[in-house]
Amino acid sequence: MADPAQVKKDGGMDTPAEEPPGTDAQDTSADSAAVSGESTEGPRPTVEDEKTVLQKDSSAGEDGEGSSGLHPPAVKKLKVEPEKKKEKRQKVDEDEIQKMQVLVSSFSEEQLNRYEMYRRSAFPKAAIKRLIQSITGSSVSQNVVIAMSGISKVFVGEVVEEALDVCEKWGEMPPLQPKHLREAVRRLKNRDQIPNTKYKRIVFH
Amino acid sequence: MAEEDDDTGFDEDVEDGGLGADGGHGRRKRLFSKELRCMMYGFGDDQNPYTESVDILEDLVIEFITEMTHKAMSIGRQGRVQVEDIVFLIRKDPRKFARVKDLLTMNEELKRARKAFDEANYGS
Numbered sequence: 009m010a011d012p013a014q015v016k017k018d019g020g021m022d023t024p025a026e027e028p029p030g031t032d033a034q035d036t037s038a039d040s041a042a043v044s045g046e047s048t049e050g051p052r053p054t055v056e057d058e059k060t061v062l063q064k065d066s067s068a069g070e071d072g073e074g075s076s077g078l079h080p081p082a083v084k085k086l087k088v089e090p091e092k093k094k095e096k097r098q099k100v101d102e103d104e105i106q107k108m109q110v111l112v113s114s115f116s117e118e119q120l121n122r123y124e125m126y127r128r129s130a131f132p133k134a135a136i137k138r139l140i141q142s143i144t145g146s147s148v149s150q151n152v153v154i155a156m157s158g159i160s161k162v163f164v165g166e167v168v169e170e171a172l173d174v175c176e177k178w179g180e181m182p183p184l185q186p187k188h189l190r191e192a193v194r195r196l197k198n199r200d201q202i203p204n205t206k207y208k209r210i211v212f213h
Numbered sequence: 214m215a216e217e218d219d220d221t222g223f224d225e226d227v228e229d230g231g232l233g234a235d236g237g238h239g240r241r242k243r244l245f246s247k248e249l250r251c252m253m254y255g256f257g258d259d260q261n262p263y264t265e266s267v268d269i270l271e272d273l274v275i276e277f278i279t280e281m282t283h284k285a286m287s288i289g290r291q292g293r294v295q296v297e298d299i300v301f302l303i304r305k306d307p308r309k310f311a312r313v314k315d316l317l318t319m320n321e322e323l324k325r326a327r328k329a330f331d332e333a334n335y336g337s
Binding site for chain 1: 244245248252253254255256257258263265266269273274275277279281282283284292293294295299302303306312313316
């Protein structure tokens, strides 16, 4: 589970627990947990841990699938490795869960409210499904709707976080104004984080 | 063909106009106003965000979904949107990729749990 395991505390502002940026934060936190808590593992613990953490979220279904069509000794080796990886993944998950519990238990009331909104807010599935179907003209499966609403929420989060950065940089206070949002969108577009198929941006003239 | 998010005053002015042949984003009924407000608060904005900001974000989200849908239609099986296409399009963005994987895995687990629960009920 990619539950936020890291807390980024801004100076003075009561920011909620944010999603760790990419896999970097996950890497360092899980690494330290792995090094301190799992010294009983055999050889290659750190390399395995990095690989495990980096692949934790993206290879959920890939472990154990690579044993088809190999020599028996290699098959045995691969059978042992996925179990080790699963154990480590569970341990890392448990660590994350514990840390999250400690963190949430120390929230102030306002932080709790914000965190609850952060977790619970979601796009209505019916509206998203209607929107996608109006674009494709054919029906879409439920998984597509789930994936699309999830991605859209992450997208909103990226824009709002960037806009808050802009707002702070310009020395102003929330609530966010349209100019902050537009500047945030402009920055994200420069980083290619906003899909755009309307016109090509020429990099070098 | 002006970009919705780059026009400085266009969005707000046109919205007040109301009637027009253009069935663009500004004219549609607001789909996500309530949910977007909660979301903005959750992500760090004020408890009462400005309505204009919520409108801009809604247009952004609709544009984002539209772009992703069009891209997904053009890869894999043409003319259809499938989960594999979305995952493929997202592969470069670590946050979104991890989120989609988590959501789909959780959904599978929930389905399995529900099925097991129903079977247990049916048996007893």
